[in-house]
Each structure stands twice: as C-alpha cells, then as structure tokens.
Amino acid sequence: MDQPPFHPINASPGLSVNDIDTPALVIDLDAMERNLRLMQRFADQHNVKLRPHAKMHKSAALARQQIAAGAVGVCVQKVSEAHAMLTGGVRDIYISNEVVLLSKLELLVDVFIGLEEKNTKISIATDSLTGIRNLAYALQNRDAQGSARIHVFIEIDVGQARCGVPPGEAALPLAREIALHPRLHFAGLQAYHGRAQHQRTVGERRATLAQVMQDVQRTLDALKREDFTAELVTGAGSGTFGIEAASGVFGELQAGSYLFMDADYAQNEADPAQPTFEHALFVKSHVMSVQPGRAVCDAGHKSHAIDSGLPRVHGRGDDLRYVSCSDEHGVLHGSTLPQLGEVIWLIPGHCDPTVNLHDQMIGVRGGLQHGVVERIIAVDARGALT
Amino acid sequence: MDQPPFHPINASPGLSVNDIDTPALVIDLDAMERNLRLMQRFADQHNVKLRPHAKMHKSAALARQQIAAGAVGVCVQKVSEAHAMLTGGVRDIYISNEVVLLSKLELLVDVFIGLEEKNTKISIATDSLTGIRNLAYALQNRDAQGSARIHVFIEIDVGQARCGVPPGEAALPLAREIALHPRLHFAGLQAYHGRAQHQRTVGERRATLAQVMQDVQRTLDALKREDFTAELVTGAGSGTFGIEAASGVFGELQAGSYLFMDADYAQNEADPAQPTFEHALFVKSHVMSVQPGRAVCDAGHKSHAIDSGLPRVHGRGDDLRYVSCSDEHGVLHGSTLPQLGEVIWLIPGHCDPTVNLHDQMIGVRGGLQHGVVERIIAVDARGALT
Numbered sequence: 001m002d003q004p005p006f007h008p009i010n011a012s013p014g015l016s017v018n019d020i021d022t023p024a025l026v027i028d029l030d031a032m033e034r035n036l037r038l039m040q041r042f043a044d045q046h047n048v049k050l051r052p053h054a055k056m057h058k059s060a061a062l063a064r065q066q067i068a069a070g071a072v073g074v075c076v077q078k079v080s081e082a083h084a085m086l087t088g089g090v091r092d093i094y095i096s097n098e099v100v101l102l103s104k105l106e107l108l109v110d111v112f113i114g115l116e117e118k119n120t121k122i123s124i125a126t127d128s129l130t131g132i133r134n135l136a137y138a139l140q141n142r143d144a145q146g147s148a149r150i151h152v153f154i155e156i157d158v159g160q161a162r163c164g165v166p167p168g169e170a171a172l173p174l175a176r177e178i179a180l181h182p183r184l185h186f187a188g189l190q191a192y193h194g195r196a197q198h199q200r201t202v203g204e205r206r207a208t209l210a211q212v213m214q215d216v217q218r219t220l221d222a223l224k225r226e227d228f229t230a231e232l233v234t235g236a237g238s239g240t241f242g243i244e245a246a247s248g249v250f251g252e253l254q255a256g257s258y259l260f261m262d263a264d265y266a267q268n269e270a271d272p273a274q275p276t277f278e279h280a281l282f283v284k285s286h287v288m289s290v291q292p293g294r295a296v297c298d299a300g301h302k303s304h305a306i307d308s309g310l311p312r313v314h315g316r317g318d319d320l321r322y323v324s325c326s327d328e329h330g331v332l333h334g335s336t337l338p339q340l341g342e343v344i345w346l347i348p349g350h351c352d353p354t355v356n357l358h359d360q361m362i363g364v365r366g367g368l369q370h371g372v373v374e375r376i377i378a379v380d381a382r383g384a385l386t
Numbered sequence: 387m388d389q390p391p392f393h394p395i396n397a398s399p400g401l402s403v404n405d406i407d408t409p410a411l412v413i414d415l416d417a418m419e420r421n422l423r424l425m426q427r428f429a430d431q432h433n434v435k436l437r438p439h440a441k442m443h444k445s446a447a448l449a450r451q452q453i454a455a456g457a458v459g460v461c462v463q464k465v466s467e468a469h470a471m472l473t474g475g476v477r478d479i480y481i482s483n484e485v486v487l488l489s490k491l492e493l494l495v496d497v498f499i500g501l502e503e504k505n506t507k508i509s510i511a512t513d514s515l516t517g518i519r520n521l522a523y524a525l526q527n528r529d530a531q532g533s534a535r536i537h538v539f540i541e542i543d544v545g546q547a548r549c550g551v552p553p554g555e556a557a558l559p560l561a562r563e564i565a566l567h568p569r570l571h572f573a574g575l576q577a578y579h580g581r582a583q584h585q586r587t588v589g590e591r592r593a594t595l596a597q598v599m600q601d602v603q604r605t606l607d608a609l610k611r612e613d614f615t616a617e618l619v620t621g622a623g624s625g626t627f628g629i630e631a632a633s634g635v636f637g638e639l640q641a642g643s644y645l646f647m648d649a650d651y652a653q654n655e656a657d658p659a660q661p662t663f664e665h666a667l668f669v670k671s672h673v674m675s676v677q678p679g680r681a682v683c684d685a686g687h688k689s690h691a692i693d694s695g696l697p698r699v700h701g702r703g704d705d706l707r708y709v710s711c712s713d714e715h716g717v718l719h720g721s722t723l724p725q726l727g728e729v730i731w732l733i734p735g736h737c738d739p740t741v742n743l744h745d746q747m748i749g750v751r752g753g754l755q756h757g758v759v760e761r762i763i764a765v766d767a768r769g770a771l772t
Contacts, residue, residue: 003389004745004766004768005473006389007771009772022772023771023772077714084393100674100675100727101408101727128675128676130726157677161680162715162717163675165677166677194712286487288483288486288549289484289486289549302771307711325693329548341487352713353688353713356688357742357769358769359769380391381391381393383744384393385410385743386393386409
C-alpha cells in the first residue's frame with residue numbers, strides 16, 4: 001500500500017507559538033532539556049546506566065539526544081519500533097518485551113544484520129523456551145554465515161502479573177536454553193513493576209519495591225546455584241527509579257516518562273530520593289464553543305490518551321477543569337470559563353499513548369506564552385505496532 | 387517536516403489471513419458489505435437520507451463505497467478530515483461540528499474553491515455568531531470573485547451538554563446572522579445526542595429521544611415564527627437511528643458505527659425498529675506470553691481504543707476474557723487459556739478511535755478463519771486532528 005496522506009500541523013521553525021494550529025502536540029524544549037539533564041545526572045551520581053524507554057517518545061531524534069547526554073541506548077517494545085530506531089541512527093536497542101513468533105524475529109535479524117558493521121547491539125527479553133529457540137533459529141536461518149549475537153534478558157514477574165516467569169527457579173530452564181545457543185548471550189534479568197509506578201504514596205511504592213528486590217534476589221540466587229551470572233538487572237520507571245537506583249541490585253534504569261511528565265505521574269507523592277521533573281508535553285487546543293455553564297475545546301481523546309485519566313488544564317486549578325471527553329471534544333467546567341477561540345494548554349493524562357496519536361511533536365523554545373517553534377520532531381515509531 | 391516513517395503491516399492482496407502480522411486492524415469485508423447494504427435499505431425504506439459519519443472509518447474509499455450504495459455524502463468533524471475526503475474524491479461533505487477560527491475556515495474555503503467546478507457541496511455546523519461571521523469573512527476573503535456557497539446547520543443542544551445552543555429561541559440570532567450573508571445558506575438543524583446512543587435499554591433510548599424531538603420541534607416552531615425554514619434536521623447515531631428515522635422530524639441519519647460495529651454498541655439491547663449489524667472490524671493479535679493463570683496478547687491500547695471499555699475476544703465467552711490493558715499488552719484470563727503464539731481476534735470497544743490508531747485496514751474476504759486479503763484500505767484521515 002502507498003503511504004496514507006499525512007496531515008502536518010501548520011508549524012515550521014520560526015513560527016510563533018501563537019500561530020500553531022490546534023489541536024497539536026507541543027514540547028516545551030527548555031523544560032524537556034532540563035528533565036533530560038536532571039535524569040542523566042541522577043543516573044551518573046548513582047552509578048547506574050540509563051536506558052530510557054523510547055516507547056514513550058517514539059522519536060529517533062530524541063533517543064539520540066538522550067544518548068548524546070549519556071544514556072547507553074534505549075528500550076523499545078516492538079520489532080517495528082526497533083526498526084524505526086535503527087533507521088534513525090540508534091545503535092543500542094533493547095526490546096524489553098517478549099517476541100516469540102519466528103516471522104517477527106526473522107524481521108528483527110534482517111534489520112540487525114544489515115547494520116551489524118556499525119557496532120549495533122540488540123537485546124531482547126524472554127519468558128519462554130519457544131521465544132529463545134525461535135530467536136536462535138532466526139539468527140541461524142537469516143544470518144547463517146554471520147556472527148551477530150543477540151543479548152537476552154530473562155523477564156521475571158515481580159508482581160505486575162503480565163509477562164515474565166515467576167521469580168526463583170523458573171528462570172533456570174530459560175538460562176539453560178540460552179546457554180545452548182552460541183549466538184545468544186545471557187545478559188541478565190528484566191524486572192519491571194508497572195503498577196508500582198503509579199502507586200500514589202512513597203510508602204506504597206517502597207513496600208512494593210521491597211518485594212520486587214526479594215523476587216530479584218531470589219532469582220539471582222537460583223541462577224548462581226547453577227553458575228549463571230546475570231550481568232545486569234534492568235527495570236524501573238519514572239515513579240520508582242530512585243528506589244531501584246539505590247538498591248545495589250538494579251544496574252540500569254528504563255524510565256521514559258521523566259522526559260515529558262504527564263498528569264498521571266504528577267499525582268504521585270514526590271519521593272525525596274528522586275529529582276522532580278517538569279511538564280514538558282502539552283496539547284495546544286482552543287475553545288470552539290461556549291454555552292451556558294461550559295466551554296468546549298477541540299481536543300478530545302483522538303488527540304490525547306485517557307487510559308490514565310483526563311488531562312489537566314495547564315496553569316489553571318479548580319476554576320477550570322476538563323470534565324469529560326469524546327473523540328474530538330473536551331468539555332470544560334469551572335468558575336472562570338474561557339472565551340470562544342481562547343487557547344487552552346492541556347497536560348495529557350498519559351504521555352506514551354498520547355504521543356502515538358500524533359505524527360509530529362512541535363518543539364518550542366521560550367515557553368508556551370511567547371515562544372517560537374525551534375524544531376519539528378517526527379514521531380518515527382508512530383503506529384509501529386508489530 | 388518530511389512525512390514520518392510509515393510502518394506498513396505485512397499484508398497484500400492474495401495473502402492468507404493467517405499470514406497477516408499482528409497486531410493489525412482487519413475488516414471482514416463480507417460482514418461490512420452486509421452492514422452497508424442493510425443500512426442503506428433501511429434509510430431508503432424510511433425515506434430518510436443517509437450521511438454516514440466518516441470520523442469513524444476516516445477512509446475516502448469506504449466513503450465512496452457508501453455513496454455508491456446510496457448515501458448522499460458523509461459527515462466529518464474537522465477541516466483536515468474534510469480535506470482528506472475531498473482529496474479522496476468525496477464531493478458532498480458536512481462538517482457536523484463547530485469551526486470558529488478564521489485560519490481554519492480559510493483553509494476550508496481554499497480547499498473548497500479549488501474543487502468548486504466539480505459539484506462540491508460543503509456544509510458546516512455552528513453554534514455561535516463568531517463562527518458564522520468568520521465563515522462569511524473567510525469566503526469573502528479567500529474567494530472574493532467566486533460564488534461558492536456554504537450550507538450552515540445550527541446546532542442545538544438536545545441534552546448532550548457539549549456544543550449547541552439551547553433549544554428554542556436561542557437559534558434565532560444565529561438564523562438571522564446567517565441570513566445576512568448571501569454566500570451562506572441556512573440549511574437546517576443539527577441535533578445529536580451522543581450519550582443516548584449508548585443507553586443500554588430501548589426504553590431509555592426512546593425516553594431520551596422523546597425529549598430530543600420536543601427540543602427540535604420547539605426550535606423549528608421558534609424559527610417558523612420568524613419565517614426561517616429548516617429544510618433538514620440532521621443527526622442520529624448507530625444506537626438510536628431507528629427512532630429518528632420514524633420521527634417524521636429528522637430527514638437525515640449520520641450513523642457511522644453500523645458499518646463496523648464495536649463491543650460497546652453490541653451491549654445495547656436490540657431495538658426491533660433497527661436492523662441488527664455484525665461485527666466487521668477486528669484487531670488480529672497473538673499470544674506472546676503464557677504464565678500461570680493468564681495469557682498475554684500483543685494488542686494493548688496503542689492498537690485499540692479503550693475509552694468505551696475493553697475489547698471482547700471474538701468467538702469466546704466467559705472462558706476467555708480480556709481483563710486488563712496496557713500500552714502494548716492485553717492480559718487474558720479464563721478457564722480455557724490459549725497457547726503461546728495462538729491467534730486472538732479482538733472486537734474493539736470503540737471503533738472510531740481504534741481506526742485512528744492505524745494507518746491501514748486490511749480487508750479480508752472469506753472470513754477470519756480461511757479468508758484472503760482482498761484490499762488494503764488507507765486510513766486517509768488518520769491523525770487529521772485540526
């Protein structure tokens with residue numbers, strides 16, 4: 001199929017922020033870059049690697065910016081995301097997710113070996129013998145004469161109840177299987193607790209992570225009894241990374257949302273062990289209807305994801321709330337309603353799936369009031385689902 | 387900005403349905419075409435026009451197919467969607483939504499007058515004097531020498547509490563304003579009650595629509611007292627169109643979801659006054675992890691929208707339920723868990739925003755078990771937010 005039509009937002013470098021059409025996804029570059037530096041400094045101070053999750057921004061340019069600042073590479077969730085990042089010049093990619101179908105793994109190997117000479121490093125998570133065997137078979141099948149190796153992390157379920165084998169002995173058959181395949185390298189453990197990221201109090205998050213640490217340690221101990229060494233334990237998100245960083249167990253942080261922050265993460269009680277990040281991602285919207293008791297803006301859930309709650313109106317409190325959402329509309333209530341045509345800046349509930357709704361992010365320098373468009377950032381992996 | 391990378395699904399005409407990569411949006415063309423014919427026959431029998439909402443499928447090819455079967459044109463919600471439909475050869479487009487910014491209205495006029503010779507008809511909804519004046523100004527400004535006219539519907543709020551002036555007298559200032567501008571034509575009333583579509587019992591929907599009819603009649607009466615004639619009342623969705631069609635008040639149905647149906651609409655008690663439609667839109671997914679008590683499929687809420695609830699597993703009952711969702715994962719519980727790698731067909735909770743997540747829909751002929759890809763349908767207006 002030909003590429004479908006593209007609907008660029010009316011914005012190019014030099015344009016005033018006031019002239020950006022709506023709804024549009026806008027990055028406050030100053031805030032984003034402060035977040036970026038703050039996180040890298042934190043990782044450096046704690047002597048842990050930072051491998052931000054690119055499932056969040058889906059942009060090769062932002063991934064390269066994170067790597068230039070000190071990140072070791074990025075995480076992705078899908079083979080097609082890995083492809084988008086490789087095409088965009090990123091050379092150290094970890095698919096922190098299970099890929100079991102041979103067809104998908106062969107695609108991954110095809111892209112990888114096409115780039116091997118450029119110091120590309122590919123890692124992947126697994127929780128099944130089938131996944132490991134298909135990966136080894138794909139390498140053998142598509143790169144019989146080559147020597148490319150893929151790094152494999154065993155995922156353990158530390159309480160998220162999603163992917164991952166149970167902690168402890170269940171990792172052993174997988175480690176043994178990886179060891180059978182010379183082109184696979186056992187790299188360590190993947191241990192991520194997604195729900196813990198959004199537990200609201202520091203106490204809850206610390207209690208959950210204490211259990212995670214026990215689960216990881218138990219698995220490391222089981223592996224050690226068979227002389228398997230997990231070089232690295234990787235995990236952590238923007239809600240808990242301060243705990244993983246101080247644990248002495250985790251060597252790599254996968255947090256991604258810190259770069260943009262969203263309304264959901266902003267509801268977390270601040271952990272003094274973590275730096276505080278600023279909102280850097282906004283949906284610019286405007287008021288398209290004012291009727292008795294309400295205003296309606298032109299940004300509904302086709303322009304921002306609501307899986308983690310409705311957006312907040314930036315710069316406003318209870319005097320203006322985004323109270324309900326349909327595909328193309330957001331209804332605003334409050335004591336001080338905006339006027340018809342007025343600009344409304346929304347802080348999305350959840351940044352990752354919000355970015356995935358847009359083909360481009362408009363990077364603004366100088367703030368949302370008086371700023372100027374500096375760069376248009378392509379969402380390279382938008383719609384990269386497979 | 388250049389167009390961002392495109393991530394086509396591995397599917398081309400002739401391919402077996404079994405070979406479509408996942409997750410992918412798949413249309414059962416046989417079911418879709420039965421839905422299409424059923425709806426057109428219903429409209430014909432009730433002597434009402436059918437103007438399906440293209441915000442749902444966002445595809446010019448499907449819009450043309452609906453028009454070829456008898457639809458008068460399509461609705462859209464945004465100027466950029468209108469643009470995508472016009473570019474795709476659709477010539478009768480109603481923006482059933484408020485557009486008030488001059489910049490947006492000028493864009494609309496630019497596209498419209500570029501096509502005027504081809505019998506293009508553009509209509510738009512309004513609920514403000516500003517919207518009407520800016521529309522007239524845009525026509526005058528961008529087409530000073532031309533004679534293009536735009537049809538304007540006054541939107542009344544029939545209980546949705548979103549856009550629309552209150553029913554009755556509040557429509558009069560708008561009708562008077564439209565009459566001041568010779569290039570605007572007062573076409574009638576827009577009256578849509580979105581929430582009514584999803585009220586579960588027929589009784590609830592009939593009670594809500596009885597109020598809608600009173601609101602519409604009261605507005606028509608007020609207009610008539612000043613000699614304004616509303617040629618057409620337009621509205622209705624896939625949950626209530628049987629009521630509007632039989633009302634003698636509504637002359638045009640805007641239902642869109644009937645073409646694909648979704649899990650949310652399927653929860654409505656069937657109205658004997660409406661035909662019953664089949665599910666025709668599915669997310670093909672596969673099981674990427676099986677762990678104690680659960681299976682995990684590779685379709686999360688980046689591949690299907692969950693604003694109206696989680697998807698259902700097609701062909702399964704309580705023995706396999708999609709119980710929780712994250713960006714890239716769906717967790718399945720039930721008494722009969724599928725195996726690793728097994729294909730899972732999901733019926734999305736809400737078709738409109740699900741389609742908007744995908745660049746393409748894969749049309750399959752011959753069913754989901756043994757079918758063959760017949761056509762790839764571009765989601766022309768994907769990301770057309772402005």
